[in-house]
Amino acid sequence: MSDLTTDAAAPAELPRAKSDWLPLLLIPALALLALPFVGSPSTWVTLTVAGLAMGMMIFLMASGLTLVFGLMDIINFGHGVFISLGAYATLLVLGPLAGWATADSVGLNLALLLLCILAAMAVTGVAGAVFERVIVRPVYGSHLKQILVTMGGLIVTEQLIHAIWGASPIPIPLPQSLRGAFVLGDIVMERYRVVAVVIGLAVFIGMQLLLNRTRIGLLIRAGVENPEMVEALGYRIRRLFVSVFIAGSALAGLGGVMWAFYRQTLTAGMGMEVMVLVFIVIIIGGLGSVGGCFVGSILVALVANYVGFIEPKLALISNILVMALVLIWRPQGLFPVARR
């Protein structure tokens, strides 16, 4: 990326994306609306924190997909397999360092989680590069073929995971100090969910800063608006595309690790199972919008949590209902991205 960064010094004030705060108000409004239905405030706080954590995990899994779509206009139906792949990559770390998971040290436990994340991001980053080259590159521009071919990539990669790691589910233990919950009075917060909130927020803020405050972010946003113009200005849009695809896959890998530790089992189909949720989230958020994806993830997770508590049977289709309502309000999603 040297040619992107070493160019003339960045101007003091880069243009920022314009803000639209209305959808953000949905989250507190929803939380307040749920309060009387849930009843007890302590249960409500517990549910809200759990929902936020769930939302962060969904965001981690979905952010890469929406980023790739935003820039490259590529919809990757095989994105889910990177989630699985990232989850399986933890085995590379958990195998040799199994002792760290059971060690009674918070430092070692967190270090193990970090190593798992790094391994997953490395593996899925490389896999993303291969996937982009072999599967996606020949079908730029045709959505129909993209859907078909990435679906094929999903099938093949899922089978390869089976071939390499075996087809039966593999249990993975959560590191010792991440188990259990913090209890503050009547409020229960699972430790792992707190970690998920921290990581999710860090990634979201990092992405926002990168996209809105740096030269690379400016180029990415410009590339979304008009790739030919960016190319004509002398930037290699191709390289930018590939790096964004790799970053998107690596983010899926990161999401996969968090999701796998949350479920504590690995299956090759786990990525595909959450893909439905991921799609719903990015449809709600507005295809291609990172901020929308963040808001959408939290909305869907909070609604699922509240509804799951109030009326369990409805919880499983609550996300469809949220999607339908949002699409009635804003047919292009909460934060519509200007399309070329």
Place this chain on the structure above:
Amino acid sequence: MNASPTSARALPFDETRRRGGPLSALLSSDRPRSKVLSALLLAILLLLAATPFLFSGSQPVGTAAKICVFIVLVASYDLLLGYSGIVSFAHTMFFGIGGYGIAIALERLGPTWGSAAIGLIAALALSALLAIAIGLLSLRVRAIFFSMITLAVASAAAVLASQLSDVTGGEDGLSFQLPQALRPAFRLLSEPVFGTAVNGRLLAYYLVFFVSLVIFLVLLRIVNSPFGRVLQAIRENEFRAEALGYRVVAYRTAASVISALAATIAGALMALWLRYNGPDTTLSFSIMIDILLMVVIGGMGTMYGAVIGAALFVLAQSYLQVLMGAGSAALAGLPLLPNLIHPDRWLLWLGALFIISVYAFPGGIVGRLRQAKQ
């Protein structure tokens, strides 16, 4: 969206109008247009027609019935994907509705033809309503949006089916009795014909076979009608079709309704044949993936591709695994290789074939055979 996978194919309108004859009428003037393809199709037709008399045991007949049902299911999906350029992931939802329609009606109202009819009609009505609703709401948006929305809706339907266990039997599904004439104990003739007992099971097979054949010919008729040509025009260039005065959303919605109805009938046949319906037999996402593989490998936008794709795929599912098992055993000891050709990994190879199909021969096997002839 200009470079549609089948854009290279010429429309066979003028060439076939001149011929005629009863066969042409039956095939809606859309002949196979390749000797090898004709031979293959004829072989599949004859084998399917004669399976109960050619092979003993219940497995071959079961495989043949599954092929018949999947030909209808895949052909109806081809109407959407190949002829209209719509990628829907909700096709198994309609397949499932058909299956559950029959299963619920026969289980609740008793094993009579009347209740089967009620179940089928209710299922068809529900499918049509859902297809219209999804179509009108989301067919005006771009291909990707529609695909994602159908995926979400289909998964919600699957969740509902497994949650509403009072109605659908949940994960266990529903087993039910068939009308008298289709039960194994029913004898139409007292003497066996060519060594095969003419019982209810045989009648059930031929019910599946003939209904599938008729629905397939109807679908072939539809895609070769002026309506079908409009769908193809929309697929090739939506903007021009709209400019010519065709209401794109109406045509696409009509296509998805027809396709949904055919899938519903396929689901009903599947349930009738199995005397059971559950989430795994008609509603699971893996069936959706199977359908996609069958359409693309057989040949998108060809209809006959559905026959080839379904036959190849179901046979592979049933028999390729045996072959792969032998290969895997022969390579035991090598690293990874035995795993790659392990019998459970057959989908890996069909998936690879699928990707190659999309790139290298967008017309699938049928398109390839037709090209070879020219």
